Amino acid sequence: MGRYVLRRLLQLIPVFFGTTFLIYYLVWAVPGDPFAGKCGERPCPQSYVDFMTEKFNLDKPIIVQYGTYMKNLLQGDFGQTFGGRQISDLISDAYPNTIKLAIVALIIEAVIGLTAGVLTGLRRNGFLDNLVLVSTLFMIALPIFVLGFLLQKWLGVDLGIVKPTVSNPPSFGELLMPGFVLGSASMAYIARLARTSIAENRRSDYVRTAIAKGLPMKRVVGVHLLRNSLIPVVTYLGTDLGALMGGAIVTEGIFNINGIGRQVYRAIVTKEGATVVSIVVILVLVYLLSNLLVDLLYAALDPRIRYE
């Protein structure tokens, strides 16, 4: 197991350099002038352009730029925005909010999705089952911004139960509604995944064995059935964690959350190459690590899977 983890961590190195180079290349390959509109109505003075070009190595070949950037990055220096702000400050302001939102969304989708899935998987074709099937279909079909704006208008503006937007930094309470919106589609998937998994395993031989052993039904379901049925669900949750950690451009936008998704969006629009690359570097790392976590979790849940 230890060797497997080490090998996986070593694999991260080429993937890391490959992805970051591609992103670096893409950001600068997209046509457009990074200094267009930087100086109001007028074009920027030549002296400013020259200064910035010098500062950000914009006249050097892309590989040299990338090399310089990486050298600085490995020393912990993310560089500056064109405005002169430390990119590391920008990230450390925004990322905690994204992490908070991701945790809230993950908990909501796991708790509600799993509960609905287990209950309907045990009793199919009842009222609850049909209710869950229809409502999950609804959640999957509905684009996230529609649900976001609807809830914001109804609960936030019309009824005034919650604040329509959050403060900076947001509290966990304020993130309940955004978290629900962000997690809604995954919640629906989890409910359906758990339902199918429970229903399938309910008929399996080992559940029959557990009943034949004279175990109480509570234990048959809670220990034998659930443990097996959870494997696909936990895997999905782990993958989803990686996606959620990448920030939610739409949800963060609707509820005015200062998260990493909004920052990266803003940076792309304003062609802040260094910022885009720095944020994406972090996201790539988080994604790779959460992927590793899923694989390890998978092995922990299912002893038939062993990594040598």
Next chain:
Amino acid sequence: MSEVVITDPRYASAGKPSGRLLEVEDLRVEFRTRDGVAKVINGVTYHVNAGETLAVLGESGSGKSVTAQAIMGILDTPPGFVTGGKIRFHGDDMLTMSPEQRRRIRGNGIAMVFQDALSALNPVFTVGFQIAEQFRVRQGLSRGDAKKRAIEMLDQVKIPFAKQRVNEYPHQFSGGMRQRVMIAMSLALDPEVLIADEPTTALDVTVQAQIMDLLSELQRERQMGMILITHDLGVVADVADRIAVMYAGRIVEEATVYELYAKPAHPYTIGLLQSIPRLDEKGQELRTIKGLPPNLMRIPSGCPFHPRCPMRVDDICIPNVPPLLQIGPTRASACHFAEDLVNRA
């Protein structure tokens, strides 16, 4: 039709509690599916006493496993429903008990060994956990004590290095060892009746014999009643005291092993015995019973075996269902010509 007098109290005791350990009486089970109702068990009656082994023999679909599932209360419902009959354990009808009362009988009253241990054992728990949990849940033992007992159980079924292997998962065992684990698990609570549902079918021939020996040894030691479900006549001869042959959800013949092999009293049993491959007929075509088992949604009228029966007399066999009647002190047959079969030279 032969005149038959019921002399054995076994078959005259309907409705009265008896001293028998486990007794199935006129059990009826049907499977309600989208395509129709399949009558899977149509009045099965058998019993087993302490220290005795009853073999239930029959083709796939004859209802032998479903009967066992009905006894254990693990019938898949729906589609399976018990529609009639009684299952008495120590004289009490289990079908009228509360689910909680029935649960308490499982494991320590009646336990079951399943055919395919790989799928019957839970893949994500160690074998030790799966054996020990019975001691913990049913007897309130601590984790440590339960594990010690689990190791003892593995020792009893002759699994080498039980102390180490107790921490392994089912997929780490070979087929034969896995079936031993299954047996250890079923015997953990010291059941009075053990139902073994084709315990050796999924195993290599050499391992089959070892498992059968182990089962019969443990059965003798513990003086359990054992119901051995099988389609393998070879397995039966060594181990069983009595044999019940099933066809289309009914018992068609019941006899001691010796009687059944020496002089079968039902054409179906004769067919089964003849279809055992024999060394002295090597090279010749294997003998089979002509035709196929009936579709349980459309069981033939009269004797359900009549379409395949070489002895059929149309006027008798097609309209009349032959009841299972006593034809000797220890045997019964459901054939209109049972007496003729037994009395032939």
